[in-house]
Amino acid sequence: MNPRAKAALAGLRRGRIELRQSVTSAQDLWGALFFPAVALLVMYLLRGRTVPGTAFSLGSQAVPGILALNVVLNGMMALAMTLTMDREDGTLLRAKATPNGVIGYLVGKITGRAGMVLVGLLVPLVPSLLLFDGLRPDRLDTWLILAWVLALGLAAIMPFGAILGSLASSAQGLGVVTVPMMALMAISGAFYPVTAFPGWVQAIAQAFPLYWIGLGLRSALLPAGLSAAEIGASWRHLETAAVLGLWAVAGFAAAPAVLRRMARRESGSAVAARRAKAMQRLM
Template sequence: MSAQTVALGAGVHRGWIEFRQSVANAQDVWGAIFPPAVSLVVMYLLRDNTVPGTDASLGSQAVPGILAMNAVLTGLMGLAVTLTMDREDGTLLRAKATPNGMLGYLTGKVISRAAVTVASLLIVLVPAAFLFGGMELGRVTTWATLVWVLVLGLFATLPIGAVLGSLFSSAQSMSFTTLPLMGLVAVSGIFYPINGYPEWLQWIAQVFPVYWLALGLRSALLPDQLAAAELTESWRHLETVLVLGVWAVAGFLVAPVVLRRMARRESGSSVAARREKALQRPM
């Protein structure tokens, strides 16, 4: 058995342990479900409104968007923040000092964040099924599509979180990425098809994986007739696979390189300096 295989196995084990710790931590659970819970309440208040040109509930139409937003916040941003926190407390430095430690570390973080994201999506989807009508949850194709969209979507977005976490030296500095990321979410048509956007904005939205993740989730959960409200009036499954696949491959090629370069700059003195700086921050 090669050293890389051992490191991957250790990473999988570590990811499972971190996932169990997260679901046992009330603060982590609350942080994962609070934003989508608020969105569900808002959509429930709008449940009597319908998608223009159809009799479909606006609330049920927005549920896939809520799930997509939760995947971005819990998965992508969650991984980025975790990486910066581990840089501050020296966890990353200890991983660097272990043979193939960075491989095991990254594997564990991706698995734990992916598991937390999927669990939080299910926690939101269950009450949504009772609050809103019109979702096609009884079809086998619904769950099959949901699985491949989530897998590809997480593979496409989690490496972005790893890269962002490598670029910023502290969790506090990560706050500068929140506004641009929320801007990307806003233009990506997470809650509503992007047909009404200017053409140039439509092209920008389609470059990034967030749009395709939301579109794929809508295709899984909503009736087929609602595809008429989308760009090109279809769910575009082939394009979804291609774009998310390209982002996933690119991310898993780029993220390890960025992480290794960042790890090479880590030292005991840099960790101590960040700790000292953190202690000087106003409470």
């Protein structure tokens, strides 16, 4: 078998092991489920409010958007944080020292993180179906749409999680991404219909995968009539697939070059310097 293929298979096994460790770790599960639990509680308290122009609960309308936010946080941001921390403690350097070790390492991290994304989606989805009226889990097209939106959504965001983790100098350095992420959360339509915002804000929201993942999940879980609250009064499945597909192509085209550059720069002296800097921060 091709050495790269062997490394990829080893990465899949590593990802399965890491996923099993994560789902049996209270700390990892808490990190994956804390945000959707809090957000869903807030939306439940607001369930009496309605989507403008309809009699549909605003809390129910926000459920798919909250799940989409969790996909991005557990996928892109958590993967970036993991890569950054593994650079700091030398894990990535050890992978680099193994033939095709970086390939196996990345396949394992992406596999394990994708599994946690699914856990972070399905676990809060079950109580949401009981707490919120109007969601439609009993239709086959709901699960088919969920499947292709999640597949394309993960393909669109996870390469950029690897890029962010490669570019950040430290775990603290990823903090600069927090502010734009919070802004995107606010305008993505997760908590309130995006059509309530000015046109230029809608244009910015539509430039990023978060909006389209949320739109796809809303099309899967909400009644067809709620599309009237969306841009163009449509779920726009073709546009969703096209935009997420473009982001995926761009990410998979850019990520290998960035990751190779990062791996070349890894050395024992670099790891030692980062550890010394981290110790100074602690002191």
